[in-house]
Amino acid sequence: MDGETPALSFSCVIHPLRPKEDVARKYPFLARVLPVSLIHFCSRFWPPLYLSRIRGVRSAATGKEVEGVLLACPFTARRMLTLPPRTVYAKLVQTGRLAERLGARLLGLLAFTSSVGDGGVTVSRQLDVPVTTGRSLTVATVIEALEVLAQARRLSLDSVTVAVLGATGSIGRACALCLAPSVGHIVLIGLREGRLAQVAHEVSSVGKGQVHASTQIEAIREADLVVSATNAIGPLIQPGHLKERAVIYDVAIPSDVSPQVSRERKDVMVIAGGVMDVPGEVDFGFDFGLPPGKAYACMAETMVLALEERYESYSLGKQIQVEKVHEIARLAHKHGFRLTELSAIRSI
Ligand SMILES: NC(=O)c1ccc[n+]([C@@H]2O[C@H](COP(=O)([O-])OP(=O)(O)OC[C@H]3O[C@@H](n4cnc5c(N)ncnc54)[C@H](OP(=O)(O)O)[C@@H]3O)[C@@H](O)[C@H]2O)c1
Numbered sequence: 402m403d404g405e406t407p408a409l410s411f412s413c414v415i416h417p418l419r420p421k422e423d424v425a426r427k428y429p430f431l432a433r434v435l436p437v438s439l440i441h442f443c444s445r446f447w448p449p450l451y452l453s454r455i456r457g458v459r460s461a462a463t464g465k466e467v468e469g470v471l472l473a474c475p476f477t478a479r480r481m482l483t484l485p486p487r488t489v490y491a492k493l494v495q496t497g498r499l500a501e502r503l504g505a506r507l508l509g510l511l512a513f514t515s516s517v518g519d520g521g522v523t524v525s526r527q528l529d530v531p532v533t534t535g536r537s538l539t540v541a542t543v544i545e546a547l548e549v550l551a552q553a554r555r556l557s558l559d560s561v562t563v564a565v566l567g568a569t570g571s572i573g574r575a576c577a578l579c580l581a582p583s584v585g586h587i588v589l590i591g592l593r594e595g596r597l598a599q600v601a602h603e604v605s606s607v608g609k610g611q612v613h614a615s616t617q618i619e620a621i622r623e624a625d626l627v628v629s630a631t632n633a634i635g636p637l638i639q640p641g642h643l644k645e646r647a648v649i650y651d652v653a654i655p656s657d658v659s660p661q662v663s664r665e666r667k668d669v670m671v672i673a674g675g676v677m678d679v680p681g682e683v684d685f686g687f688d689f690g691l692p693p694g695k696a697y698a699c700m701a702e703t704m705v706l707a708l709e710e711r712y713e714s715y716s717l718g719k720q721i722q723v724e725k726v727h728e729i730a731r732l733a734h735k736h737g738f739r740l741t742e743l744s745a746i747r748s749i
Contacts, residue, residue, distance in 0.1 A: 411469035411707040412505035412530075413455070413700045414496050414514050415689055417444070417477045418655050426688055427452065427473075440477070445484070447475035449496035451503070452687045459681025460708045461737025467707040470503055471687050472496055478513045478655060479634050486518035490527075493517075497528040506712040508532045509703030512654040516632045520571060520719040533706060533715040535699025539652055539675045540575045540721055541730035542698045543628055545740050546650050546674060547580065550626060553743075554648070559610065562586040564624035566638070567631030568614070569596040572652060574603075575721035576628050581608030588623055589614045618642060626650065628674075629657040640665040650674040654697070672743055677701045680737030695741055705733045 417423035420440040425432035427450065435443070455469040474496045481489050493514055500508050508530045510521050515534035525532035551558050563580055567573040568589035577587055581604045589604065591597040594616055601614040613620070621627050621642050629651040631637060636659035638649065646668050651658050652675035663671050675698040676691060683694055691697070696704070706715055709732055716725065 407466045407468045409454075409470060409504045409506075410467045410712075411455075411507045411509060411703045412472055412500035412503065413469060413509040413511055413703055414449075414472050414474050414493070414500075415452075415511050416474045416481070416514055418512070418690075420444075420477050423690075441480055444475045444477050444480050445488075449474055449492065449499050451499065452689075454686050456684045456686070457682040458679055458704050458708070461680045462735050463708070465708055466681065467704060469704065469707065470500065470505060471685060471689070472499060474514050481513045481517050482632070482634060486523075489517045490523050493524045494527045497524060497530060497532070501528065501530050505530060507703055507706055509700060510534050511697060511699045513632065515699070516571070520717065521714075522718050525714055525717055531712050531714040532717055533703060533713075534571075535697070535702035535716060536572055536575070536721050537716040537725045537729045538677075538702035538705065538733055539572055539698040540579060540726045541733070542675050542677065542740050543572075543576045543630075543650060543652060544579050544726070545730070546672070546743060547626055547628070549740070549743060550648050550650065550672075554625075554646075556625060558583045559585040561625040562588060562623050564588040564590060564621040564627045566590045566618065566621060566627060566629045566657060567633075567653070569593060569600055570630055570632060571719045571721055572630040573628070574600050575723065575726060576630065577604045578607055578723055579726055580628075581605075581610070581612070584608070585610040586623075587612050588620050590616070590618060590620050592616060621647075629653055631657050633657060636660070638662060640669075643669050648672065652698075675699070676741045677733070678739045678741050679704065701733060701738050702729055705729060705736055705738060708736050 450473040452471040459466045565577045569591035597614045605612045627649040638658045648670045
């Protein structure tokens with residue numbers, strides 16, 4: 402870029418996941434003295450935070466470089482699930498206004514900030530900057546990862562059973578719809594029978610294999626490959642739930658998988674999913690928990706749109722469109738974003 406600093410184009414909003422550790426990244430002293438319960442409580446009154454400037458995202462196709470800012474909505478995941486949505490929306494709008502004041506042209510609502518209520522719609526109505534949740538690219542990583550995993554296990558997708566935990570959710574439903582044309586047997590698992598039946602109907606109508614639905618997590622025991630995408634705040638998948646040699650691709654943040662699974666089930670592979678390698682020499686200026694050069698797919702979607710100069714509310718609301726999953730996957734690939742090698746992310 403001949404020493405020229407690119408203008409700010411995008412912003413990514415994250416939030417604390419592990420209250421003590423995450424608060425320590427910004428306020429080491431406070432993290433030492435505050436108990437977790439007080440961190441949850443205080444998060445309600447804390448203003449949105451500027452964390453860092455993101456530099457060095459460079460397209461492998463065009464050489465164009467974009468810069469962004471990393472902002473934090475102070476609510477923990479637990480707070481976002483338990484507070485009334487309008488309280489969470491207000492804090493997200495405040496965070497969005499901070500992004501606007503800084504000059505961002507696109508706002509990425511990441512992880513739980515996009516799961517709350519209507520998936521960004523209300524927040525976006527109160528802002529001038531377009532809003533994306535990054536979920537379309539998250540779904541694309543799931544589809545690609547399952548293909549890679551099936552190949553590595555010498556399995557053909559049309560002969561395997563794939564379970565989708567959190568199938569009534571935004572990411573879970575879209576994953577099932579994208580997988581249905583190629584997978585032999587899909588097991589959909591959710592909490593609400595009625596909504597689950599609706600999703601099962603949609604998935605059956607685009608698929609060629611069998612589709613079953615269950616409200617019991619034990620149903621994942623049938624699956625060779627498990628996609629996990631719930632918004633639960635504690636781990637759901639336990640060692641006894643899994644088939645021998647099952648692979649779990651877990652995109653949930655925080656994780657849906659109990660740490661006991663890796664300890665007690667050496668035959669099972671657990672992958673922290675939805676992670677991508679970013680093209681260029683990206684410097685996030687802040688440690689948000691991933692190894693250098695890697696981003697969550699939802700962050701990556703915001704960057705891809707900035708590289709394309711498509712400042713639009715791309716993935717907004719709870720319904721993800723399958724066409725957009727394919728389109729954003731193609732654009733990400735064009736600019737050099739790659740699914741992180743699965744062996745590298747196994748233990749993140
Ligand atoms: N890796 C990434 O780049 C990335 C990007 C975006 C999001 N995420 C993460 O992905 C996850 C899903 O996001 P989303 O936007 O799809 O959320 P969502 O639309 O809120 O869906 C979550 C779904 O999980 C279901 N659920 C909750 N507890 C469950 C349980 N015990 N058993 C079965 N289903 C359960 C919920 O059911 P009800 O509707 O009945 O409550 C809901 O349908 C979140 O953890 C989010 O943080 C990751």
